[in-house]
Amino acid sequence: MTGAATGPVLRVRGLTRRFGGVVAVGDVALDIAPGERRAVLGPNGAGKSTLFNLVAGADTPTAGSIELFGADVTRLGARQRTRMGLSRTFQTSRLLTGLTVEDNLYLAAIGVSGGRLRLLRTGRDRTAREQARRTAESVGMTDRLATLAGDLSHGEQRQLEIGLALVAEPRMLLLDEPAAGLSRSERQLLTALLLSLDRDVTLLLIEHDMDVALTVAERVTMMHDGVVIVEGTPTEIRADQRVHDLYLGKAHV
Amino acid sequence: MAATAAVVVGVLGLLGVLLQAFEKGLGTEGNVPTFILITLNGLTLAGLYFISASGLTLIFGLLRVTNLAHGALFLLGGYVALELVQDAGMSWWLAAVLAMGASGLVGLVVHQLFLRWNQGQDLRQALITIAVSLILADQMLAHFGATPTAIAPPEWLAQPLSLGVYDLSYPRFRLAMLVAALVVGLLFWLVYTRTRVGMVVRAGVDDTQMTSALGVNVQRVFAAAFFVGSALAGLGGVFAGTALSLAPGQDQSFLVSALVVVIVGGMGSLGGAALGALLLGLVDQYAGAYLPAEYSNLSALLTFVLLAVILAVRPTGLFGKAR
Amino acid sequence: MTMDRMLTLGTRGALAVVLVVVALVPVLCTTFFTSQVGLTSLWLGIVAVSLTFLSGYGGMVSLAQTALFGVAGLIAARLSVESGWDPWAAALAGILAATAVGLLFGAVASGSQGIYFLIITLAFAQVTYFYFAAVPTFGAHEGINGVRPPAVLGDPVQDPARMYWFLLVVSVLAFLGLRHVSRTAFGLALQGVRDDPVRMAALGYNVRLHRILGFTLAAPVAGAAGVLSAWSNTRMSAGSISLAIAILVLTTAVIGGLNRLEGAWVGALIYTLCDTYLRGWTDRFTTWLGVVFLVIVLVSPGGVVGLLGSAGSWLRHRLAGGAPPPAAPSTPAPPVPVSSGGAR
Numbered sequence: 001m002t003g004a005a006t007g008p009v010l011r012v013r014g015l016t017r018r019f020g021g022v023v024a025v026g027d028v029a030l031d032i033a034p035g036e037r038r039a040v041l042g043p044n045g046a047g048k049s050t051l052f053n054l055v056a057g058a059d060t061p062t063a064g065s066i067e068l069f070g071a072d073v074t075r076l077g078a079r080q081r082t083r084m085g086l087s088r089t090f091q092t093s094r095l096l097t098g099l100t101v102e103d104n105l106y107l108a109a110i111g112v113s114g115g116r117l118r119l120l121r122t123g124r125d126r127t128a129r130e131q132a133r134r135t136a137e138s139v140g141m142t143d144r145l146a147t148l149a150g151d152l153s154h155g156e157q158r159q160l161e162i163g164l165a166l167v168a169e170p171r172m173l174l175l176d177e178p179a180a181g182l183s184r185s186e187r188q189l190l191t192a193l194l195l196s197l198d199r200d201v202t203l204l205l206i207e208h209d210m211d212v213a214l215t216v217a218e219r220v221t222m223m224h225d226g227v228v229i230v231e232g233t234p235t236e237i238r239a240d241q242r243v244h245d246l247y248l249g250k251a252h253v
Numbered sequence: 254m255a256a257t258a259a260v261v262v263g264v265l266g267l268l269g270v271l272l273q274a275f276e277k278g279l280g281t282e283g284n285v286p287t288f289i290l291i292t293l294n295g296l297t298l299a300g301l302y303f304i305s306a307s308g309l310t311l312i313f314g315l316l317r318v319t320n321l322a323h324g325a326l327f328l329l330g331g332y333v334a335l336e337l338v339q340d341a342g343m344s345w346w347l348a349a350v351l352a353m354g355a356s357g358l359v360g361l362v363v364h365q366l367f368l369r370w371n372q373g374q375d376l377r378q379a380l381i382t383i384a385v386s387l388i389l390a391d392q393m394l395a396h397f398g399a400t401p402t403a404i405a406p407p408e409w410l411a412q413p414l415s416l417g418v419y420d421l422s423y424p425r426f427r428l429a430m431l432v433a434a435l436v437v438g439l440l441f442w443l444v445y446t447r448t449r450v451g452m453v454v455r456a457g458v459d460d461t462q463m464t465s466a467l468g469v470n471v472q473r474v475f476a477a478a479f480f481v482g483s484a485l486a487g488l489g490g491v492f493a494g495t496a497l498s499l500a501p502g503q504d505q506s507f508l509v510s511a512l513v514v515v516i517v518g519g520m521g522s523l524g525g526a527a528l529g530a531l532l533l534g535l536v537d538q539y540a541g542a543y544l545p546a547e548y549s550n551l552s553a554l555l556t557f558v559l560l561a562v563i564l565a566v567r568p569t570g571l572f573g574k575a576r
Numbered sequence: 577m578t579m580d581r582m583l584t585l586g587t588r589g590a591l592a593v594v595l596v597v598v599a600l601v602p603v604l605c606t607t608f609f610t611s612q613v614g615l616t617s618l619w620l621g622i623v624a625v626s627l628t629f630l631s632g633y634g635g636m637v638s639l640a641q642t643a644l645f646g647v648a649g650l651i652a653a654r655l656s657v658e659s660g661w662d663p664w665a666a667a668l669a670g671i672l673a674a675t676a677v678g679l680l681f682g683a684v685a686s687g688s689q690g691i692y693f694l695i696i697t698l699a700f701a702q703v704t705y706f707y708f709a710a711v712p713t714f715g716a717h718e719g720i721n722g723v724r725p726p727a728v729l730g731d732p733v734q735d736p737a738r739m740y741w742f743l744l745v746v747s748v749l750a751f752l753g754l755r756h757v758s759r760t761a762f763g764l765a766l767q768g769v770r771d772d773p774v775r776m777a778a779l780g781y782n783v784r785l786h787r788i789l790g791f792t793l794a795a796p797v798a799g800a801a802g803v804l805s806a807w808s809n810t811r812m813s814a815g816s817i818s819l820a821i822a823i824l825v826l827t828t829a830v831i832g833g834l835n836r837l838e839g840a841w842v843g844a845l846i847y848t849l850c851d852t853y854l855r856g857w858t859d860r861f862t863t864w865l866g867v868v869f870l871v872i873v874l875v876s877p878g879g880v881v882g883l884l885g886s887a888g889s890w891l892r893h894r895l896a897g898g899a900p901p902p903a904a905p906s907t908p909a910p911p912v913p914v915s916s917g918g919a920r
Contacts, residue, residue: 056778082780094775096768107768110761111780117789118761125761164779319691367874375691376637380830380873383823387866395860505819509702512695520692551710557703561684564696568687 007070009034009172009202010055015064017050024050026226027064032172037194037203039217041210041237043246047226048206049091052176055204056088057081069171083112087170091177093157097150101141101160104149105132105167112168131167139163139193155186162193173197175205179212191215214238222246256566270539286419291542292535297427299534300434301496305489305507306514306526307437308482314521315478317375318368320360321382323486324508325389330356330487331494331503332397335404345407349491353484359389360483361476368479369472386504394501401500404491430492434530437485441523450474486511513560519573528571532559599744602737611736615808617848618743621841622750623801624829626794628840629754631829633763634790635689635770639822640681640697641798643704646817648674649802650708653720653812663726663807671799677704678795679788686787689773701822709814719813723806732808743804750797751837757793758837766790827869833879842880 012030016023025047032038042048053059055066057078065074073081078088096104109128110116118125136142139159144152149160158178165173178194179187187209194216197203207213213220214234222230222243230240237243277283309323320326330352337348367381405411406426413422445451493499493507514533518525533556540552563571602610623645630636652670655661661669685696708714715721730738757763766786768776773783806812815821824847832843847865855861876883 058774058778078777079780079782082778088778090775090778094772094778096771096775098771099764099767103764104768107761107765107776107781108779110765111776115761116765116781116786119757119763120760164775168780319695367870376694377873377877379691379694380826381870383826384866384870384873387823387827387869388863391860391862391866395863509698509819513699516692516695551707553706554703554710557699557706560699561696561703564688564692564699565684568692 008032008067009036009069010204011067012055013065013067015051015054015066016062017047017054017059018062023226025054025061028223028226028228030221030228032202032204035199035202037216037218038205038221039213039219040204040206040221040223041213042223045225046223048223049176050226051223052088052174052204052206056086056174082168085112085171086174087165087168087172088174089161089165089176089178091180093161095149095152095157095160095164098148100146100148101136101152102129102132102145104160105135105163108132108164108167109135112170135163135167138166140189154181155183158182158186158190162190170201172202172204175203175207177206177208179207179209187212259562259566262562266539270543273543281419286421287542289416289418289421290423291538293423293427295535295538296531297431297496297534298538299530300431301489301492302510302514302533303434303527303530304430304437304492305486306511306518306530307441307523308485308489309511310515310518310521310523310526311441311478311485312482313515314523316368316372316475318364318479319375319379319382319520320479320482321379321508322360322363322386322389323382323483323511324504324506325386325393326356326360326483326486327490327493327507327511328393328499328501328504329359329389329490330484331404331490331499332393333487334491335397335402335494335499338404339402345404345495348404349488352491353487356487356490357480357484360486361480364476364479369475386508390501390504393504397499399501401498402494403498404495406495424496427496430496433488433492437488438523438527445523450477510556513556516570517560517563519567519570522570522572525570525572595748599741602740607734607736610740611733611808612852613845613848614740615732615736615743616851617841617844618740618747619801619804619808620825620828620848621844622743622747622804623798624825624832624844625750625754625837625840626797626801627825627829628832628834628837629758629797630791630794631834632836633758633770634766634787636685636787636791637694637826637834638685638697638791638794639694639819639826640685640700640704641794642817642822642825643681643701644674644678644795644798645802645805646704646708646812646814647677647802648796648799649806649812649816650714650720652803653723653806654714657720657723663724667800667803670803671796674799674802675792675795678798679792682788682791682795686784686791698819698822701817701819705814705817705819708817715813717814719811719815720806721811723810723812725807725810729807732810736808739808743808746800746804747841750800751841754794754797754837762786762789827865829879830869831872831879833876833881835878836881836885839879839881846880 008031010030010032012028015025015028015030017025028047028051040048040051050059054061057073057076057080061074065072067073068081068084068086071084073084096107099107106128109131113128115125115128133142133145136145139162141156141159141163144156149157152160158181162175162178165175175194179190182190191212194203194205194212203216205213205216214237217234220232220234220237221228222237222240224246229242229246230237232240274284274288279285305323305327309320312318312320333355334345334348334352337343337351338345343351363382363385367385368378371377371381410426410429412425414425414428415422443451489507489511490499493503510533514529515526516529517532518527518529536559537552537556540555544552567573601614605614623641626644627638627641630638630641648667648670650670651673652663652666655666655669656663681697681700685693685700688696709717725732725739728738729742730736732739758767765776765781768779769781769783769786769790776786777783802812805816828843828847829840830843831846832841833839850861850865854864858864872879878885
C-alpha cells in the first residue's frame with residue numbers, strides 16, 4: 001500500500017480482448033495516478049465497456065496486464081479486486097431488488113469489511129449499519145432506507161447504484177455510464193456528488209454524456225474502434241479536431 | 254482437473270467393458286456375440302432416447318421452456334396408439350401418426366393456455382408443466398388402467414432379423430427405432446440448415462430479440478415448435494410402447510431420461526442430445542451387463558452419477574452455451 | 577405509526593392464538609385426526625420449509641430435499657432397528673449424515689442456477705432413491721419396519737399426543753431458526769445472491785460459497801423431518817423418497833407459498849387434509865391436486881399465504897379508513913423466484 005502511493009493506482013499495458021475475430025480492445029495502455037479523475041469517452045462500440053469490464057475483473061483479457069495499487073491483478077476475479085479496494089457501478093442498475101435500500105448498503109459494507117458468513121448479530125453489525133446510513137445520507141436516500149430496492153424510481157436506483165459502490169470506502173471507483181437515463185436535474189445532482197468525492201478516491205468513469213464527463217474529469221481518454229486515439233485535458237479534448245470529427249460532431253447534431 | 258478425472262474414469266470403464274467382451278477371443282464360445290447384442294440394445298435405446306429428447310431440446314432451445322410434462326405427453330402418445338391399434342384395429346403407422354398429433358395438440362394447448370403469457374419466467378413455467386403432468390398422468394391412469402401393456406408392432410417388423418454374424422438375430426422393430434432416430438435427426442438437420450424457418454429457429458436459439466427483428470411471426474414459430482416437440486414426445490411413447498411396454502410411472506422415468514440426455518448434451522443443442530442419448534443408452538446397457546454381480550443393481554445409479562459429474566465439470570452440459 | 581404498531585401486535589396475537597389452537601389438537605380431536613392429519617402435516621411441513629427457505633431466500637428450487645429427508649430417516653431407522661442404537665443417537669447420526677450429503681450436493685449443484693439447479697437436484701433425488709432401493713442394508717424396496725421412537729414420546733399410533741407436541745416444538749424451532757438466519761448477515765447475503773449474483777460478486781462476496789452453505793444449512797432441517805417421519809410412521813422405505821414424493825413436497829411448498837416460511841406448514845396441512853378426507857369423495861385426487869397446484873402457480877405466486885396476506889392488507893386498508901396502505905410489511909417478503917436469470 002505504501003509503495004503504491006507514489007506509482008499509478010491503475011496501470012494497464014498492452015491490454016487486448018478479442019471476441020472471435022473482432023478486436024474489442026486492442027493494445028491499450030493506461031496510467032491513472034492516485035486521486036485522479038479520468039473519463040473514457042468514445043462512440044458506441046469503441047470498446048469502452050469491454051475495457052471497463054476488464055479493469056473490474058468481470059472479463060479476462062486475451063493479452064496484456066492490469067496492475068492495481070501496484071499488484072498484478074490480471075488473473076484475479078471481481079471479488080478479489082473488490083476486496084483490494086476497487087468498486088464499480090453497472091451501466092444498467094444491478095440492485096438487490098428484494099431487499100431494502102438499507103440492507104443493500106449494509107451488504108455492500110460487509111462485503112469488503114468481512115463477516116459475510118455471520119449467523120449472529122454482533123457489534124460489528126452496528127458499524128456496518130451506521131456506514132450504510134451515512135452513505136444513504138451522502139447519496140440523498142435517507143428517507144428511502146426502508147423501501148425495497150425494486151420499488152425505487154429509475155433515478156433513485158441510479159443513486160443507490162453509486163451508493164453501493166461508495167459504502168465500502170473504495171480507493172478506486174469505476175463508474176459505468178452513471179448518467180445513463182437520468183433527467184437534467186438528476187444529472188446536475190450526480191455531477192455535484194461526484195465533484196464532492198474525497199480526493200483519496202481515484203475515479204475512472206465511462207460516460208456517454210459529455211457534460212458530466214468533461215465537468216468531472218481532469219483527464220480524458222478518447223477511444224475509437226478499440227484503441228486510444230487521444231488523451232488530454234478536457235480543454236484539449238474539446239479543441240481536438242479528431243474528437244470533433246468522430247464524436248462531438250455527431251453528438252451535437 | 255475434475256474433467257481429466259472424469260475422462261480417465263470413463264476410459265477405464267470402457268476398457269473394462271471391452272476387456273470382458275474380448276478376453277475369450279472372437280470365437281462363438283467367447284463373449285463377443287453377447288457384446289454385439291448388448292451394444293445393439295444400447296444403440297437402439299439411444300435412438301428411443303434421442304427421439305423424445307430432441308423434442309424437449311427443441312422446445313427448450315427455442316422457447317427457453319423446460320417442459321416437465323414431456324414425459325406425460327410421451328406416455329399419452331403411447332396410450333393413444335395402443336388404443337387405436339388394439340381396439341380400433343388401425344394400422345400401426347396410422348396410429349403412430351395420430352398419436353403424434355394427439356400429443357402435439359395437447360402440448361400446443363398447454364402452451365397457448367398457460368405458458369405463452371409467462372414467457373421468460375422459466376421456473377414458473379417449469380412449475381406449471383409439473384402441475385400439468387400430475388393432471389395428465391392421473392387422467393391416463395383413470396382411462397388406461399395400471400396394467401402394463403404393449404403395442405403390437407407392424408407385421409413386417411415383428412420378425413427378428415438375421416444379422417449374419419455368429420448366427421445372431423435381432424428384433425427388426427428395435428432396429429427400426431434406431432433408423433427412425435436417424436431420420437428424425439436428419440430431418441432436424443435439414444430443416445435447421447436449409448430452410449428459412451430453420452434459420453429463425455437457430456437464431457432463436459441464439460437470441461430471441463434477433464428473431465423478432467427478422468420480422469417473422471415469432472409466436473407462430475413458438476407454437477409450431479411446441480407442437481412438433483410434443484409430437485416427438487408422443488412418437489417416443491409409441492416406440493417405447495411397442496419395443497417395451499406402457500405403464501403408469503413411465504412418464505416420469507422417461508422424462509428423467511430425456512432430461513438427463515438433454516442436460517448432458519447441453520440444453521438446446523441437437524448434437525448434444527444425440528451424444529447424450531448415445532452415452533445414456535450405452536452406459537445403461539453396459540453397466541447392467543458388465544458391472545460385477547454384486548453392484549449390478551446399482552446400474553440405474555450410474556446414469557445419474559454421469560449427469561452429476563458432467564454438470565459439475567460443465568454446468569451447462571457438454572455442448573451448452575456458457576451464457 | 578401507532579396504527580401500524582397495533583396491527584403488528586394484532587398479527588402477533590393472531591399467530592399466538594393459532595399456535596394455541598394447534599397445540600390443543602391432541603386434546604380436542606380424535607386420535608385418528610392427531611396422528612393422521614396432525615403428525616403428517618407437521619413433518620411434511622418441516623421438509624417443505626427446507627425447500628421454502630432455499631427457494632424463497634436463496635432462489636434455489638430444490639427437488640433433493642426428500643433425498644436428504646431419506647438419508648437421515650433411513651440411517652436413523654437402520655441404526656436404531658438393526659444396530660440397537662438409542663433412538664436419539666440414531667437420529668443425531670442420521671441428521672449429521674444428511675448434513676454431510678447436503679454439503680456434497682450443494683457443492684456440486686451450486687455452480688448451476690434456476691432450471692439447471694432444479695434438474696441437477698432432481699438427479700440427486702433419483703440417485704438417492706435408486707441407492708436406497710437397491711442396497712439390502714437399508715431393506716431395499718421393503719424398507720425398514722418397526723422403528724421405535726424414543727420412549728418419552730409414547731406410541732405414535734395408539735397415543736400420538738406427545739409425539740405431536742414434540743413435532744410441533746421442532747416445527748416452531750425450525751421456523752424461528754430459519755427466520756433468524758434470514759435476518760443475519762449470512763441470510764441477507766443469501767437473498768442478495770438470489771436477487772443478483774453478479775452484483776454480489778462485485779460487492780466482494782463468494783457467491784458459490786454462499787449457495788453451498790445455504791444449501792447445507794437447510795439439509796439438517798430436511799433430515800430432522802425424515803427422522804420424525806420414520807418415528808411417526810414407525811417405518812421408512814425407498815418409496816418414501818421417490819420422485820413422486822419429491823414432487824409432492826414441491827407441490828406442498830408451492831400451494832402454501834414459496835415467499836414465506838409459514839407457507840410450508842399451511843401447504844402441508846391443506847395437502848394432508850385433502851389426502852385424508854377428499855380421497856373418499858373422488859378417485860381422481862391427484863388430478864384435483866394438480867389443478868390446485870396449477871391454479872396457485874398461475875393466479876397467486878405467493879401461494880395460499882400470499883392470498884391471505886393480500887386479503888389482510890386489503891382489510892387493514894379498509895380499517896385504517898382509506899389511509900394509504902402500510903408502505904412495507906413488518907418483514908419484507910422476498911419475491912417469488914419465478915425467473916432464474918440463469919440464462920444470462
